Amino acid sequence: MPKVIIDGVEVEFQAGEKIIQATDRAKAVHIPRYCYHDGLSIVAQCRMCLVEVEGQKKLVTACSTPCADGMKISTKSDKVKKSVKGVQEFLLANHPLDCPICDQAGECSLQEYSYGHGQEDARYDFFRRTFIDVDMGPSIKKNMNRCIHCTRCIRYCDEVGQIHEMIAQNRGNSTEIITIDNNPLKTAYAGGLADVCPVGSLTTKDFRFKKRVWYLKPGEGVCDGCSQGCNITHSQESNYLFRLEPRLNMEVNKWWMCDEGRYGFHHVHSPSRVVGPTDLRSGSPKGVMWGEAIPAVKEMMASAKSVAFFVCADATQEEASTLQKAFGSADFFSYSPTVAASAEDKPLDHLLRRKDKSPNLKGLEALNFKPYSAFDPKKYEIVFFVSAGKVRPPYGLAKLAKKAVGLGVFLKEELLGYQFILPGASTYEKAGTFVNFKGMKQSFKASVPPVGMSRTLESVVVGLLEAPRKVS
Amino acid sequence: MNSEIVFSKYYGQAGVEGIDAYKKNEAGYTALPKAIEMGWEKVLQEVKDSGLRGRGGAGFPCGTKWGFIPKNSDKAKYLVINADESEPGTFKDRAIMTYQPHLMIEGAIIAAMTINAHMIYCYIRGEYVKEAEILEKAVAEAYKAGYLGKNSCGTGYQLDFVVHRGAGAYICGEETALLNSIEGKRGEPRIKPPFFPAAIGLYGCPTVVNNVETLACVPMIVNRGATWFKTFGPEKNSGMKLFCISGHVNRPGLYEKPMGYPLMKLINEDCGGIWRGRKLKAAFPGGSSSPLLTAEECNVNLDFDSLAKAGSMLGSAAIMIIDDATCMLKVAIRTAHFYQVESCGQCTPCREGTMWLKDLHHRLEAGQGRRGDLDLIEDICNNMDGTTICAFGEATAWPLRSMVKKFRAEYEQHITEKRCPFGGSAGHAHGH
Numbered sequence: 001m002p003k004v005i006i007d008g009v010e011v012e013f014q015a016g017e018k019i020i021q022a023t024d025r026a027k028a029v030h031i032p033r034y035c036y037h038d039g040l041s042i043v044a045q046c047r048m049c050l051v052e053v054e055g056q057k058k059l060v061t062a063c064s065t066p067c068a069d070g071m072k073i074s075t076k077s078d079k080v081k082k083s084v085k086g087v088q089e090f091l092l093a094n095h096p097l098d099c100p101i102c103d104q105a106g107e108c109s110l111q112e113y114s115y116g117h118g119q120e121d122a123r124y125d126f127f128r129r130t131f132i133d134v135d136m137g138p139s140i141k142k143n144m145n146r147c148i149h150c151t152r153c154i155r156y157c158d159e160v161g162q163i164h165e166m167i168a169q170n171r172g173n174s175t176e177i178i179t180i181d182n183n184p185l186k187t188a189y190a191g192g193l194a195d196v197c198p199v200g201s202l203t204t205k206d207f208r209f210k211k212r213v214w215y216l217k218p219g220e221g222v223c224d225g226c227s228q229g230c231n232i233t234h235s236q237e238s239n240y241l242f243r244l245e246p247r248l249n250m251e252v253n254k255w256w257m258c259d260e261g262r263y264g265f266h267h268v269h270s271p272s273r274v275v276g277p278t279d280l281r282s283g284s285p286k287g288v289m290w291g292e293a294i295p296a297v298k299e300m301m302a303s304a305k306s307v308a309f310f311v312c313a314d315a316t317q318e319e320a321s322t323l324q325k326a327f328g329s330a331d332f333f334s335y336s337p338t339v340a341a342s343a344e345d346k347p348l349d350h351l352l353r354r355k356d357k358s359p360n361l362k363g364l365e366a367l368n369f370k371p372y373s374a375f376d377p378k379k380y381e382i383v384f385f386v387s388a389g390k391v392r393p394p395y396g397l398a399k400l401a402k403k404a405v406g407l408g409v410f411l412k413e414e415l416l417g418y419q420f421i422l423p424g425a426s427t428y429e430k431a432g433t434f435v436n437f438k439g440m441k442q443s444f445k446a447s448v449p450p451v452g453m454s455r456t457l458e459s460v461v462v463g464l465l466e467a468p469r470k471v472s
Numbered sequence: 473m474n475s476e477i478v479f480s481k482y483y484g485q486a487g488v489e490g491i492d493a494y495k496k497n498e499a500g501y502t503a504l505p506k507a508i509e510m511g512w513e514k515v516l517q518e519v520k521d522s523g524l525r526g527r528g529g530a531g532f533p534c535g536t537k538w539g540f541i542p543k544n545s546d547k548a549k550y551l552v553i554n555a556d557e558s559e560p561g562t563f564k565d566r567a568i569m570t571y572q573p574h575l576m577i578e579g580a581i582i583a584a585m586t587i588n589a590h591m592i593y594c595y596i597r598g599e600y601v602k603e604a605e606i607l608e609k610a611v612a613e614a615y616k617a618g619y620l621g622k623n624s625c626g627t628g629y630q631l632d633f634v635v636h637r638g639a640g641a642y643i644c645g646e647e648t649a650l651l652n653s654i655e656g657k658r659g660e661p662r663i664k665p666p667f668f669p670a671a672i673g674l675y676g677c678p679t680v681v682n683n684v685e686t687l688a689c690v691p692m693i694v695n696r697g698a699t700w701f702k703t704f705g706p707e708k709n710s711g712m713k714l715f716c717i718s719g720h721v722n723r724p725g726l727y728e729k730p731m732g733y734p735l736m737k738l739i740n741e742d743c744g745g746i747w748r749g750r751k752l753k754a755a756f757p758g759g760s761s762s763p764l765l766t767a768e769e770c771n772v773n774l775d776f777d778s779l780a781k782a783g784s785m786l787g788s789a790a791i792m793i794i795d796d797a798t799c800m801l802k803v804a805i806r807t808a809h810f811y812q813v814e815s816c817g818q819c820t821p822c823r824e825g826t827m828w829l830k831d832l833h834h835r836l837e838a839g840q841g842r843r844g845d846l847d848l849i850e851d852i853c854n855n856m857d858g859t860t861i862c863a864f865g866e867a868t869a870w871p872l873r874s875m876v877k878k879f880r881a882e883y884e885q886h887i888t889e890k891r892c893p894f895g896g897s898a899g900h901a902h903g904h
Contacts, residue, residue, distance in 0.1 A: 044819075045663075045861060046819070046820055047820050047859050047861075058858045059858060059859065083859050086854075086856075087820050087821060090855070091824065093824045094824060126828070126831040168658065170817075171641070171817050172815035173815065174817075
């Protein structure tokens, strides 16, 4: 393979690769960058990645210059250091330096490169340009003062969201990055703007002012919003989930995720979530201990001749097979709110969103779960409704069953028809595997423990199977 | 040296811009049939031999540029005329378009046929309203006379000419920004490489971008030969040139001289010397983007190579003369202000640096300058030099840096005396 020599180290490259891509792949040296993003087109306008190539008079941008065999590149020469320091100073000239109240602080490229390449004092002492904060629709708030004009957001809307809705308005020093006519964003991927923005200019309203990012502990997960199965990073602090972000997986979601998935975790800490075993037999909910709830449900099961499990397709493969092994004689049904079977699933747009709004329908079908259309609640004496909170059983369906027990995440206002609720874990509170629409098995780990008295499905099943304890 | 007047013979006269006057006065549209007869390879060779260098600023050999167009490409090819003449002090293309639009059109037709382009775009500066009207009229005349259209010059070759008016942005004179502007995009320069639009130009197709004056030279080269063209000016800088003289001389204006004409001779003999009996202080030899020459350095010949040797450039040959009663800081403020307003804002050093430089100069002129300000100006200029996408960063940094370097004492006087020694005031320090 052809090679380039970067700071004396040989780095192999593929044909057509740019310098910055070769160094990133080889993890050789980190070249600072603002406007360059792996998933977006190259514009080379922040001028941060300037490097020196032997034999060339001018510095070149590492993001736009293709590698050539034997090219000798220096990222640490005096000329490069001076230019990087200069660019960093230019960027900070009009930056408000309001890190103490900025959400990006802690994961801000401007901060990082200031420490690495900037200078300690500011020589700029004139008025800084100021703009007022602008609302950009339900997802994003814009603070133009912090903007460094990298235009990643403009390219993101054009190339990822594929709606031309952000532009650079005016010229030169008064350039403002703005949506066309200040309209709210139309794209279903607006939250990604906060990801691609290297500074605190575009932030999601959902996470804004919620938490300093250095307190957050990241965990690796899989989104349960649809059959795409986007890889995500969920961040929690003190067992409280704060945000979801896309995690790079070139086979599934690349760098992106949709807003529906990004903000679709609020049922986890919803105040109306049922977090303790609840007895509803008297008609009004009554909190009970697990020690009372389990024997009562067991008693109901003992007298029942026919049992069905109505499993919402946000159950993991592990949960589904646990149920099958434990209650082999029962009937199992899978449920997705938008499709009858995974064959009906189709993409909703050019990028990620899919029609099937459940993460594991394909997996449950592989375990021979029957389709929802074959389910008749009246046929069974007792029906267990299993949900992780993302896909919830149709409201009122439980009332049609003779006896209904809810296993999993339920909201207080959706308890019509249930005899018992045994609170369970949401997707973020358990480990497991989802099978996405392509048939890819993707495993994830728990990020936070189940809220309140909730228990994972496995431990509830163990309790239901256990022989009654005798007091000796 | 040949000093025949070929361009400006009829400048300032009424009714010379029509096709009939052009045919009568300047043997108009005789070069075109001759070129068709010669064959396009020979025309290209003739232009190459003439040593014609681009008159827009960079001085790139015109024939070589045409030669870059790939012959085997099945893509459409374009000829774009850069008539976005916005460099401060430049008004040569305006004269050509006002008095000899057909000379440019004829040159453009020859150029387009040479590179096998069927489409000519003329990107004319937005402020040139009258000139655009004259040009439109001339294009209509050329269509009517059969030089443009479906059957251009009876050869069966389809050639169209579109006059595209700019919207008043200096940066759209940069050739790649100009192409973006024609395409309907933001007028921002494209990243290099590719260094020439010959490979990827307008709409991604091979394109030649030529200045108005360059194309106006072409019919003469075809008519009278490369050897004749070379009788003007020194080696490698051949041809006649329109010089735009403005500033503190007795007779400012447009002067046609052969390349390599001495600057001092032009000032003292042709322009009648410095006005009001004052002395020469400095001069911009090639528009406000060129590094300034002090009075001593003005003993220089006006051609690409001599000026490059003197540490400046010929640029668009816009010579701005400054007398000794002028505050250099005011000149610098004027320059810095222009570039601050005109920066496209695409890349960081230029967007932030131009504003910063303007503010610093205003502060100095207002007598509020600080000790380190001069070094700071130089350092900002150094940080802008060579770090931007297009040459705009350099166009700002070079003149401003040259002024601080060459007139440092005068700048320091502003700081120590806390006022302008010339009694001027440029408004308050933060003026925009």
